[in-house]
Amino acid sequence: MKKQIAATIGLAAMLLALVLVPAAGAQDANFLIAAEGAPVLSWSRPASSAALPAPAIVEPSLSPEAALEVFQKRAARQSADLGAYTDWTTVEADLPATSQHGQFRLRRSFAAPNSLAFDAIKFVGDGFVKTNVITRLLQSEAQSVKKGEGAGTAMNADNYKFSYKGVDDLWGQQVYVYQLKPREKRLGLFKGKIYLDMHSGRIRRAEGEMVKSPSFFVKKIRFTQDYAEFGDYSFPVHIHSQADTRIIGQAIVDIYHGDYRARSVAEVHAEGPDGGRSTSTGDDNRQ
Numbered sequence: 001m002k003k004q005i006a007a008t009i010g011l012a013a014m015l016l017a018l019v020l021v022p023a024a025g026a027q028d029a030n031f032l033i034a035a036e037g038a039p040v041l042s043w044s045r046p047a048s049s050a051a052l053p054a055p056a057i058v059e060p061s062l063s064p065e066a067a068l069e070v071f072q073k074r075a076a077r078q079s080a081d082l083g084a085y086t087d088w089t090t091v092e093a094d095l096p097a098t099s100q101h102g103q104f105r106l107r108r109s110f111a112a113p114n115s116l117a118f119d120a121i122k123f124v125g126d127g128f129v130k131t132n133v134i135t136r137l138l139q140s141e142a143q144s145v146k147k148g149e150g151a152g153t154a155m156n157a158d159n160y161k162f163s164y165k166g167v168d169d170l171w172g173q174q175v176y177v178y179q180l181k182p183r184e185k186r187l188g189l190f191k192g193k194i195y196l197d198m199h200s201g202r203i204r205r206a207e208g209e210m211v212k213s214p215s216f217f218v219k220k221i222r223f224t225q226d227y228a229e230f231g232d233y234s235f236p237v238h239i240h241s242q243a244d245t246r247i248i249g250q251a252i253v254d255i256y257h258g259d260y261r262a263r264s265v266a267e268v269h270a271e272g273p274d275g276g277r278s279t280s281t282g283d284d285n286r287q
Contacts, residue, residue: 061198064164064176070201071194072156078233079154083268084111087235087260089118093133097249102129106138108257112265116145137253153188155180155206160189170195175204187212190223202234203227220244230260 062070089106102125106118118138123130144150153159165177175195182189192208210221223241227234239255263271 062201064178067176067196067198067201068162068164068178071196071203074201074234075154075156075203081264081266082112082233083263083265084109085233085235085260085262086110087257090256091134091137092254092256093129093137094252095129095133095248095250096252100126100129102126102134104130104134104138110145112268114146114148116142118142133251133253149188152186155194155203159183165193167198168195170204173204174198180208182211185211187214202229217246218243219246231262233260233262235260235262 086107086109089108091104091106092102094101102123104123105121107121109115109117109119123134159182161181161183163179163181165179167174168177169175176198178194178196180190180192180194182191188210189212190206190208190210192206194203194207195205196203205224205226207224208222210223213219213221221241221243223239225236225240226238228237235257236255237257239253241253243251245251
């Protein structure tokens with residue numbers, strides 16, 4: 001089964017329900033403990049177009065149909081071409097009803113087709129949040145990658161119907177908006193919108209509500225996921241998800257990603273999974 005990286009919804013939205021079903025004898029994942037020094041990541045959208053660096057060349061706008069086609073072809077190409085990446089990740093989880101909070105700083109490493117590992121850097125906060133929310137979320141994400149489940153939730157024509165809804169403004173830039181309707185009511189799929197760059201067809205945001213809850217104890221899960229370019233690839237930079245639960249009220253997770261270092265399949269084969277240097281930049285470039 002093909003891997004799907006850029007076009008899948010972050011598992012934070014789907015896995016918030018794990019906080020409600022503590023496993024007997026739950027243990028932390030087998031993270032590698034590294035030295036401190038990872039950056040604390042945070043991300044906020046530019047206040048206006050003035051905050052965005054001006055592009056050297058203004059590309060002509062694509063038609064809505066062409067932008068969607070470019071997005072789908074780019075996602076398929078990235079799925080086939082991406083061989084490995086690392087990034088810095090900060091996961092923040094909040095349980096407002098009990099005033100519990102946790103923040104976990106990590107180094108994440110992916111190797112195609114189905115390996116995802118985490119180096120734990122530092123945790124601050126409540127132990128319950130660490131064990132029953134963040135650690136279990138990370139374990140589930142790694143298991144999902146191992147099982148190759150990404151293709152079943154990818155934002156493509158196999159899983160969704162797309163309908164164009166017009167033009168909107170996002171971070172001071174005009175984007176095309178598309179409504180997504182899942183073809184099946186299946187775990188991991190959502191109903192909502194995606195926002196594509198009018199000039200490049202690159203995805204800027206996905207948002208919506210999961211169509212199927214992973215647990216009886218979760219009534220509703222909503223999310224927003226923002227993207228940026230790192231070299232030739234599009235990756236999530238911020239995932240905000242919120243679950244309305246039957247027992248503990250709201251559960252909120254924010255995941256920040258940055259400093260992606262990606263290599264293609266060809267580069268991995270040529271250099272080996274532990275060799276060579278990344279050719280992509282670690283800067284958040286929205287142009």
